[in-house]
Amino acid sequence: MDAARYFEMMHRAMSAQKRDTTLLLRVKVQDLGGADAYLELRQESGSGRVRVFYSTMGRRNLNFQLFRKGWQLCHNASGEMTGRFPAKADELLSADDFAAYIRDDALDAGRAERILHELRRCSGDHTAALPRNAREGALITVDSFVGRGAHWCYWSTDAAAQLPMAAVLCWLGDLLAGTERRTLQSCPEAVQLAAQWQADLASPFACPVGRMPQPMAPAAPAAARRASAQPVQNPRWQSILAVLATV
Numbered sequence: 001m002d003a004a005r006y007f008e009m010m011h012r013a014m015s016a017q018k019r020d021t022t023l024l025l026r027v028k029v030q031d032l033g034g035a036d037a038y039l040e041l042r043q044e045s046g047s048g049r050v051r052v053f054y055s056t057m058g059r060r061n062l063n064f065q066l067f068r069k070g071w072q073l074c075h076n077a078s079g080e081m082t083g084r085f086p087a088k089a090d091e092l093l094s095a096d097d098f099a100a101y102i103r104d105d106a107l108d109a110g111r112a113e114r115i116l117h118e119l120r121r122c123s124g125d126h127t128a129a130l131p132r133n134a135r136e137g138a139l140i141t142v143d144s145f146v147g148r149g150a151h152w153c154y155w156s157t158d159a160a161a162q163l164p165m166a167a168v169l170c171w172l173g174d175l176l177a178g179t180e181r182r183t184l185q186s187c188p189e190a191v192q193l194a195a196q197w198q199a200d201l202a203s204p205f206a207c208p209v210g211r212m213p214q215p216m217a218p219a220a221p222a223a224a225r226r227a228s229a230q231p232v233q234n235p236r237w238q239s240i241l242a243v244l245a246t247v
Helices: 003-016 059-074 109-121 156-162 165-175 178-184 188-202 222-228 236-245
Strands: 021-031 037-044 050-055 102-106 124-127 138-144 150-155
Touching: 003 037, 021 109, 021 178, 037 165, 050 109, 050 165, 109 165, 109 188, 138 156, 138 165, 138 178, 150 156, 156 165, 156 188, 165 178, 165 188
Parallel strands: 124 150
Antiparallel strands: 021 037, 021 138, 037 050, 050 102, 138 150
């Protein structure tokens, strides 16, 4: 069994331990350079808050860690082989060092509401034709468990055909780093749509997603409106919003 398969089994096994949450979205990113990433959206049963769980461990690093652990399991201190290399990842998943590769962050209420709104609108299979000889980009596989459910499978260079799902991943990409983040935020159309959503959240006149607009209250003084405006949660999007404001 190769390291990539170990990584997937490790993530799924650790994800299964989150029994007090409901799985909303699962994202898998794979590129030719070995920078795999797994990301999940889960909702807490009691509070209803949405949390993000993700693993970003490349195949090369994982390969070293897994086979180092496997070597220790099948050899003694003298280097003599005393058993077989584990055929399953189950024997390696309980190690504390692997738990460090799963991150857990809370998603702010504004983004969570918008993402759930978009997922409720989508259903069915949205698989696109994949290139036979891909030299760049990454394979992105997404499964939604909201509403009737949906499935996406596409190459990152064709993300523009997968809007607004690609825009959702632009937001979630803020939690990642390096190659995986650049992959999810490489589509200009998706970045622009995500920035527009971010601008809607920052607007003092924004309405809750999916609700009918209410009668407009008497206008407040300009100073009060500025004070009530919700600040942009992620500073990285401030520069994008500034560019859109000039368009």
